Amino acid sequence: MAMNTSPIRRIADEVTRLPEGAIPDGSAGTILDVALRLFAERGFSGASIRDIAAEAGLRSATLYGQYPSKAHILAEIIRIGHAEHHRELRAALQAACEGPREQLIALVRAHVRTHAQYPMLAMVTNNELHCLSPEQAAEGNALRHQSELMMLQVLQSGIRQGLFDVDNPMLALAAIGGMGLRVANWYKPELGVSVEEVADSYARYACRIVGACCRHDEP
Secondary structure (H helix, E strand, C coil), X not given: CCCCCCCCCCCCCCCCCCCCCCCCCHHHHXXXXXXXXXXXXXXXXXXXXXXXXXXHCCCHHHHHHHCCCHHHHHHXXXXXXXXXXXXXXXXXXXXXXXXXXXXXXXXXXXXXXXXXXXXXXXXXXXXXXXXXXXHHHHHHHHHHHHHHHHHHHHHHHXXXXXXXCCCCHHHHHHHHHHHHHCHHHHCCHHHCXXXXXXXXXXXXXXXXHCCCCCCCCCC
């Protein structure tokens, strides 16, 4: 049997997607776009400055004129990822009906949609943060903490009101957040399942995790 020598992909989707207006025009934006794809496919350590410059059609000196180091490129990508995620969650929570169950559903839908719509951005944002220094990671970490706090407060509210059956809200948060993170690894439009269908299904799963689905109703 012939050996399959094709590289194992870390992510299913092959298209680089970034939020509209999130990256600058010109070479600075091109660098971020190319670096995002390479970081998603190879990891931060597997993509060199030369690789990024070559793929972007730039000289290394031009790249360094935009970003002082590879870590600065990663820091900006991670900032964009956490900022978009936080913006989507905040907007979903503000638009949700009152009540912890409805708020949880809105947050989970937004969480999953973000990871399905921007899988490369989500993977790099979540998987490569450890490659940054504490100073470079500070802004991304702060945004991530704020996003986690939104969902944690909803879980705690549901527990206080007797609507959620949860022993430890932090563990529930980890379970719900974690299953959404993995969407970035496997989702791509070619699967024939829409982003909204995935978001709706995961919202139902989240309700079951917290014991909020006592009926066979749609979220």
